[in-house]
Amino acid sequence: MIPITRLSIGEEEARAAADVVRSGWLMNGPQTAEFERLVAEYVGAEHAVAVSSCTTALHLGLVAAGVQPGDEVICPSFSFIATANAIRYVGATPVFVDVDPGTFNIDPELIEPAITERTTAILPVSQIGLPADIPAIMKIAARHGLTVVEDAAPSFGATVHGQRLGTLSDITCFSFDARKILTTGEGGMVTTDDGGVADRIRLLRAHAASVSTADRDRAGRVILETYPEVGFNYKITDIQAAIGVVQMGRVDEIVAERRRLGRRYDLLLDRVDGVVAPLVPEGFEHVYQSYNVRLETDRTQEQVMTDMLDLGVATRRIFAIHTQPAFRRPEQPDLPVTLEAADRTILLPLFVGLTNDEQDQVVDALGKCL
Ligand SMILES: Cc1ncc(COP(=O)(O)O)c(C=O)c1O
Numbered sequence: 001m002i003p004i005t006r007l008s009i010g011e012e013e014a015r016a017a018a019d020v021v022r023s024g025w026l027m028n029g030p031q032t033a034e035f036e037r038l039v040a041e042y043v044g045a046e047h048a049v050a051v052s053s054c055t056t057a058l059h060l061g062l063v064a065a066g067v068q069p070g071d072e073v074i075c076p077s078f079s080f081i082a083t084a085n086a087i088r089y090v091g092a093t094p095v096f097v098d099v100d101p102g103t104f105n106i107d108p109e110l111i112e113p114a115i116t117e118r119t120t121a122i123l124p125v126s127q128i129g130l131p132a133d134i135p136a137i138m139k140i141a142a143r144h145g146l147t148v149v150e151d152a153a154p155s156f157g158a159t160v161h162g163q164r165l166g167t168l169s170d171i172t173c174f175s176f177d178a179r180k181i182l183t184t185g186e187g188g189m190v191t192t193d194d195g196g197v198a199d200r201i202r203l204l205r206a207h208a209a210s211v212s213t214a215d216r217d218r219a220g221r222v223i224l225e226t227y228p229e230v231g232f233n234y235k236i237t238d239i240q241a242a243i244g245v246v247q248m249g250r251v252d253e254i255v256a257e258r259r260r261l262g263r264r265y266d267l268l269l270d271r272v273d274g275v276v277a278p279l280v281p282e283g284f285e286h287v288y289q290s291y292n293v294r295l296e297t298d299r300t301q302e303q304v305m306t307d308m309l310d311l312g313v314a315t316r317r318i319f320a321i322h323t324q325p326a327f328r329r330p331e332q333p334d335l336p337v338t339l340e341a342a343d344r345t346i347l348l349p350l351f352v353g354l355t356n357d358e359q360d361q362v363v364d365a366l367g368k369c370l
Contacts, residue, residue, distance in 0.1 A: 002362060004290065004314045005179045008254060008352035009243070016242040023238075028206065029214055031241035036189070038248040039174075042157075043166025045191035047198030050241060051205050054153040054175030056234035057188035058086035058123070060204050061171040064197045065121050065147035067092050074114050075123040075151075076106040077322040078338045083125055083151050084321045095119070096322050098335045102279040104292065104318075104345065105132040107337075111140050121147045126155040126165055128318065128347065129181070129258070129287040130280060134160060134168040141170075149173065153188075154289035156181040157255040161283045166191040176240075181254060181287055182247040184240035207231040255287055257352045261359065262288040265348065268363040269293065274370035290316065290347035297370050301343055304369045308346075311365040316347040 020031055032050050040048035051057045067073060069091025075083055077096035084094040097114050100107040106124045122141055124132040134150060141148045152158070152165045153175035159165070166172045171194075174180075176187035190201050206212060208231025216223045247254075266277045276294040280286045295304060305315045320342040321327050322335065348362055 002313045002349050002354075002358050004316050004347065004349050005351045006353050007178060007183060008250075009183060009247070013243045013246045016246045017239045020238045020242045026237055026239060027213065028235040028241075029238045031238040031245060032236055035236075035241040035244040035248065038245060039166075039189050040191060042248065042251060043164045043172070043191050045166045045172075046193040047191065047195060049190045049198055049201045049205065050236045050244075051188045051190065051201070051234045052236055053177065053186050053234075054151070054173050054188040055082040055086055056205070056232070057173035057175075057190045058082065058149065058151055059089045060201045060232070060234060061149040061173050061190055062086060062090045062092070062121060062123075063204060064200045065149050065171060067120050067147075070118065071120040072116060072118040073121045073123050074111055074119060076125050076127075076338070077320045077333070077335055078104055078318055078341050079125045079127060079151065079321060080153070080318070081321055081324060081326070082153070083123065084327055087123065092120070093118075094123075094321075094327070096333045096335060096338075098337045099341060101337045101340075103130060103132075103281060104278075104341050105130060106137070108133050108136040108140060111137065112144075115144055115146070119144070119146060121149055123149050123151060124169070125151040125153075126158060128154050128292050129158055129262075129289040130278065131155060131158045131160045131165055131168075131284055133281075134165070138169065147171070154180060155287055157251060158287045159285040167193055170194065171197055176244060176247075179289065181258065181289060182244065182251060184236070184244040184247070187236050187240045187244060204231045205234040207233060254352050258288045258350065259286070261350050261354055262286055262291060264356070264359060265291050265350070265363070268359065269366075272363060272367045272370065275366060288350045291350045292318070292345050292347050293366075294341075294345050295370065296344075299370065301346060304366075305346060307369040308365055311368065313362050313365045314349060317345065318342065318347070
């Protein structure tokens, strides 16, 4: 069976995690600080704050952006459920906007007509490894005084005109779950150039305590901390962060290999009828969390996915959030491109360690299914 992903994680990560266990300090500590330093340096951001997941990163990003209950936040529906859940966590309403038919990322042209006096933020998703058109979205946000909180969960290392995601939007959120570019098991990171935002997220991730546990521990005197507001427990552990530090040491190699595999799929699929490779606009660099193809066939997505599984290849799909029961409304938004994309695209396996033979098998299987 060729799985949708296979972890690229080994002895070095295991040793780093074990070292933390032996160190006697398991929570948010020196490894977390080092992981944050490495990520900030890599993406070129002033600040990186590690949290427990991208979902919690998005939640705190929206809080730090000042989004209030009753506000509207513009986002795509063609995404993972966490994108819209985070908007609900702050009591705001997700306003779903359609995606571009080529890139399947939010269509910037459709953002401005969706802005109302209740809109306070835009939450674009850099989906499956391909950056959304963040420069265009930032211009719209500036015209309307909105904050851009980017969901870049699957796109760590991707670039727009040579600049890595992480500083292009006001607040960028990454995921390090098991299927992502780098993994710490579960984990997330917020990057920003805004010191105020970073400080606020640091505070809120640890119960909004006036003094951190580590600082109290080091002080050598009694410090009675206070809790001036309601915070969250969204900390990452040092065990996870230590794995992240090792993964950061291999990030260039991981990103280069994912790009190589993406280009190889492009070439192989050129010879298969009924399937369209992902479009990567000029100036944008894809990091291929997975490889998203559009099917041009009479067969349904589910039939193709089932046949692929029978041939030993796991696939996945991205869905339309607004069609899920938790987000379905009597008056559904009109998102034809999203519905078509959710119905007609599937994700093929792409991970470091996928062999040429396995990749050939995936393409052969797809050819047979179509
Ligand atoms: C687009 C997108 N946003 C958010 C998330 C949530 O990330 P996490 O699992 O780290 O909370 C994911 C995870 O799959 C995702 O794909």
